Amino acid sequence: MSIEPVDLNAPERRSGAKLVVEKLSKSFGTGTGAIQALAPMDVSLEPGDFLCVVGPSGCGKTTLLNILAGFERPSSGRALLDGRPISAPGPERGVVFQQGALFNWMSVLENVAFGPRARGVAAAEARGRARTLLELVGLSSFAGSYPYQLSGGMQQRVGIARALANEPEILLMDEPFAALDQQTRELLQEEIRTIWRRTGKTVMWITHSIEEALFLATHVIVMSARPGRARASFRTRFSESQDPLIGATSEFAAAKREILQLLRSEAQLAQRQDAYA
Numbered sequence: 488m489s490i491e492p493v494d495l496n497a498p499e500r501r502s503g504a505k506l507v508v509e510k511l512s513k514s515f516g517t518g519t520g521a522i523q524a525l526a527p528m529d530v531s532l533e534p535g536d537f538l539c540v541v542g543p544s545g546c547g548k549t550t551l552l553n554i555l556a557g558f559e560r561p562s563s564g565r566a567l568l569d570g571r572p573i574s575a576p577g578p579e580r581g582v583v584f585q586q587g588a589l590f591n592w593m594s595v596l597e598n599v600a601f602g603p604r605a606r607g608v609a610a611a612e613a614r615g616r617a618r619t620l621l622e623l624v625g626l627s628s629f630a631g632s633y634p635y636q637l638s639g640g641m642q643q644r645v646g647i648a649r650a651l652a653n654e655p656e657i658l659l660m661d662e663p664f665a666a667l668d669q670q671t672r673e674l675l676q677e678e679i680r681t682i683w684r685r686t687g688k689t690v691m692w693i694t695h696s697i698e699e700a701l702f703l704a705t706h707v708i709v710m711s712a713r714p715g716r717a718r719a720s721f722r723t724r725f726s727e728s729q730d731p732l733i734g735a736t737s738e739f740a741a742a743k744r745e746i747l748q749l750l751r752s753e754a755q756l757a758q759r760q761d762a763y764a
């Protein structure tokens with residue numbers, strides 16, 4: 488088992504694509520103070536792909552995700568979900584951030600039921616759906632608790648259940664496990680894999696952890712230093728393994744090394760950029 492380079496922009500991928508990113512770029516500010524966060528970038532995801540994006544800090548990962556979520560507008564290019572241009576937030580895209588953006592005044596169940604309720608789903612049905620999702624993320628017995636009563640890992644699980652509650656076409660995740668301790672993180676990674684296998688969702692997952700990317704992904708993109716673009720992309724198969732200790736194999740270590748080398752050179756470049764900015 489290993490990683491193979493792939494072109495995530497190949498014509499055959501675009502024809503069956505769930506998500507297409509087309510020459511997407513983003514600059515902030517104008518004139519001499521302008522910062523180009525994203526270089527024109529192309530990516531396509533097929534239904535059921537689990538794409539992990541890794542890249543040096545400040546390379547534009549969150550910017551890319553914010554554009555796909557509809558929170559930011561691109562400077563050029565466009566993104567299409569199921570062939571329709573993305574221009575605003577929408578329930579067909581479920582978003583989860585590093586820190587849970589839960590409503591502290593609502594119970595866990597109400598938090599998860601909130602999206603469907605806001606879209607006009609009847610209360611009983613929304614609650615039923617929320618209960619099913621809390622079961623999926625292993626939090627059934629916490630339905631009546633409030634977010635402050637939960638650990639960080641549990642809060643992120645609620646965030647994931649909440650994102651799934653709108654039955655999104657795609658999940659967009661920005662370092663959702665970054666604030667968690669290593670042990671919780673590894674357990675949640677296993678859970679996410681199970682949830683992904685069960686739901687078959689298309690996922691774009693940003694992480695700074697190469698291990699996390701290799702453990703979860705079907706595809707990995709390594710982004711360049713700012714302005715971010717896809718420096719390299721790979722097909723990976725470790726996530727197909729049933730072995731929870733796949734991370735301890737020599738194949739995994741070799742794959743990690745290959746990505747680490749790429750990432751290191753981009754991170755060094757980013758550091759030099761910052762030093763002379």
Ligand SMILES: Nc1ncnc2c1ncn2[C@@H]1O[C@H](COP(=O)(O)OP(=O)(O)O)[C@@H](O)[C@H]1O
Nearest residue numbers: 515522524543544545546547548549550551713
């Ligand atoms: N709203 C904004 N206004 C100005 N600059 C921004 C804004 N958002 C991000 N940037 C800049 O764009 C670059 C990429 O940021 P970001 O996408 O957050 O990087 P990453 O998530 O990869 O760490 C950074 O240099 C950051 O300072």
Ligand SMILES: [Mg+2]
Nearest residue numbers: 548549550661
């Ligand atoms: Mg970020």
